[in-house]
Amino acid sequence: MSDLRDLYQDVILDHSKNPRNEGRPENPGHEAKGNNPLCGDKVTVYVAINDGVIEDIRFEARGCAISVASASMMSELAKGKSAEDVKAMFNDFHEAVTSKEPIAPEKIEKLDKLAALIGVREFPMRVKCATLPWHTMAAAIDDSTQQVTTE
Amino acid sequence: MTYDVAKIRRDFPILGEEVYGNPLVYLDNGASAQKPSAVIDAIRHTYEHEYANVHRGVHFMSQRATDAMEGARETVRAFMNAADTKEIIFVRGATEGINLVASSWAEMELKAGDEIILTEMEHHSNIVPWQFVRDRTGAVIKVAPINDAGELMMEEFEKLLSPRTRLVAITHVSNALGTVVPVADIVRMAHDHGAKVLLDGCQAVPHIAVDVQALDADFYVFSGHKLYGPSGIGVLYGKADLLNAMRPYQGGGEMINVVTFEETTYAELPYKFEAGTPHIAGAIALGAAVNYVTGIGLDRIAAHENDLLAYATERLREVNSVRLIGTAAEKAAILSFNLGDIHPHDVGTILDREGIAVRTGHHCAQPVMDRYDIAATVRASFGLYNTRAEVDALAASLRKVQEIFGA
Numbered sequence: 001m002s003d004l005r006d007l008y009q010d011v012i013l014d015h016s017k018n019p020r021n022e023g024r025p026e027n028p029g030h031e032a033k034g035n036n037p038l039c040g041d042k043v044t045v046y047v048a049i050n051d052g053v054i055e056d057i058r059f060e061a062r063g064c065a066i067s068v069a070s071a072s073m074m075s076e077l078a079k080g081k082s083a084e085d086v087k088a089m090f091n092d093f094h095e096a097v098t099s100k101e102p103i104a105p106e107k108i109e110k111l112d113k114l115a116a117l118i119g120v121r122e123f124p125m126r127v128k129c130a131t132l133p134w135h136t137m138a139a140a141i142d143d144s145t146q147q148v149t150t151e
Numbered sequence: 152m153t154y155d156v157a158k159i160r161r162d163f164p165i166l167g168e169e170v171y172g173n174p175l176v177y178l179d180n181g182a183s184a185q186k187p188s189a190v191i192d193a194i195r196h197t198y199e200h201e202y203a204n205v206h207r208g209v210h211f212m213s214q215r216a217t218d219a220m221e222g223a224r225e226t227v228r229a230f231m232n233a234a235d236t237k238e239i240i241f242v243r244g245a246t247e248g249i250n251l252v253a254s255s256w257a258e259m260e261l262k263a264g265d266e267i268i269l270t271e272m273e274h275h276s277n278i279v280p281w282q283f284v285r286d287r288t289g290a291v292i293k294v295a296p297i298n299d300a301g302e303l304m305m306e307e308f309e310k311l312l313s314p315r316t317r318l319v320a321i322t323h324v325s326n327a328l329g330t331v332v333p334v335a336d337i338v339r340m341a342h343d344h345g346a347k348v349l350l351d352g353c354q355a356v357p358h359i360a361v362d363v364q365a366l367d368a369d370f371y372v373f374s375g376h377k378l379y380g381p382s383g384i385g386v387l388y389g390k391a392d393l394l395n396a397m398r399p400y401q402g403g404g405e406m407i408n409v410v411t412f413e414e415t416t417y418a419e420l421p422y423k424f425e426a427g428t429p430h431i432a433g434a435i436a437l438g439a440a441v442n443y444v445t446g447i448g449l450d451r452i453a454a455h456e457n458d459l460l461a462y463a464t465e466r467l468r469e470v471n472s473v474r475l476i477g478t479a480a481e482k483a484a485i486l487s488f489n490l491g492d493i494h495p496h497d498v499g500t501i502l503d504r505e506g507i508a509v510r511t512g513h514h515c516a517q518p519v520m521d522r523y524d525i526a527a528t529v530r531a532s533f534g535l536y537n538t539r540a541e542v543d544a545l546a547a548s549l550r551k552v553q554e555i556f557g558a
Binding site for chain 2: 013038039040041064123129
């Protein structure tokens with residue numbers, strides 16, 4: 001039960017039930033769609049970039065608590081940061097949830113509120129749920145026209 | 152004779168495994184069933200005592216392997232009550248069986264404007280091969296709808312039948328909903344319009360005694376691994392006159408009679424459709440699985456599973472905010488549901504930590520999900536070894552899910 005509580009922390013449940021920055025903006029700018037065919041998670045991420053800075057980020061998601069919470073937290077963290085910084089954050093996050101090694105405390109600190117999602121490490125089948133919104137955001141930033149898929 | 156489920160469970164070594172410190176509660180039989188010792192032993196016995204390539208060697212061991220594999224073919228023939236063993240084609244699974252019929256029968260027979268009728272509750276494996284046929288021949292796919300309970304709307308199905316209908320390809324039991332389809336009626340109605348019928352029996356054969364002659368099915372496919380046999384082996388039944396008229400599916404060894412660089416004549420049925428070295432041990436072990444199931448008796452298995460399904464339906468209805476997806480009057484061993492607005496993936500993860508294996512997702516039946524306007528369901532699917540206590544564990548764990556989600 002304890003690792004379940006690690007996975008479904010209150011902050012994650014809160015973000016999944018009350019996602020921040022959800023919805024389609026009037027002027028979306030760049031957008032990308034992500035899809036996890038295994039479980040049917042779908043996410044669309046919209047980013048407005050000005051001078052390399054993410055001015056606005058919104059998303060529409062249909063998926064599990066992990067993917068929606070991850071998208072919600074991502075949107076909060078990305079807003080106002082440079083596209084470059086956001087991608088670096090994605091790299092750190094990706095490493096934290098996929099690496100088999102223990103994570104250094106300073107790295108956890110750097111992850112800010114994303115640290116709440118580290119519990120997903122213990123649930124390998126669910127890592128893709130947490131990373132799908134990020135892959136999709138990266139694609140939106142790159143203005144990729146290709147649909148992102150976890151497979 | 153009572154149904155001794157405790158004794159049956161001892162036939163399945165894996166049921167003694169623990170998952171995260173809990174006994175394994177295996178409720179994912181619709182995806183793949185576990186294997187009894189009889190099947191595991193058959194594989195071992197084959198490789199230890201009767202293995203060589205089949206239908207080729209003049210030597211003793213090849214003959215022994217051939218006899219064992221052909222014995223399994225006869226076991227499967229009797230199981231389905233096919234008229235002749237030459238109508239039993241060993242394939243990799245139902246998917247390959249359907250693709251074989253699509254490629255070797257439908258692509259040859261169908262012309263632009265000819266119609267194929269499917270239903271809204273087909274597995275992707277009974278949709279995509281027909282889309283290939285459509286794209287290659289110009290044939291048209293028509294989809295018969297289901298009602299809210301997940302039953303095929305027979306009057307709507309009947310309306311789709313016309314002189315243009317060449318094939319009805321339909322599941323016998325829905326993998327996502329558990330609906331038992333009245334396939335005997337379907338076959339009769341289709342035949343009245345001159346159409347052939349392919350039945351996808353994957354979810355049916357573990358639960359319902361199938362008689363292909365009584366059904367008058369033209370083609371019937373199933374996978375061995377859902378019938379407590381190995382994966383990588385399955386069966387295509389086809390009426391001999393149809394199979395004889397069809398072109399081969401794959402070319403290679405075994406399926407030939409005489410080969411020169413100018414031309415090749417093909418082997419007789421069933422070998423015409425079994426190019427290459429087959430899954431010899433798999434076929435033999437599938438025979439063992441059939442013998443295991445028939446040894447218990449499909450009628451008794453069905454009675455046990457129907458009791459479990461009724462019990463589980465009742466227990467789940469007691470859990471707040473459970474929505475059952477698929478409430479047909481005739482169902483077999485499958486319970487699909489959602490738990491409030493908690494995503495099935497989250498439900499599945501929490502159940503898993505309790506040792507309970509269920510399937511979550513679209514069950515390779517996305518059109519069904521669209522029909523109910525949902526992304527996914529949780530699916531508990533029962534097998535001959537499941538118990539009421541396991542259903543109780545499922546219900547209790549669903550309450551735990553609600554607790555975690557504060558629902």
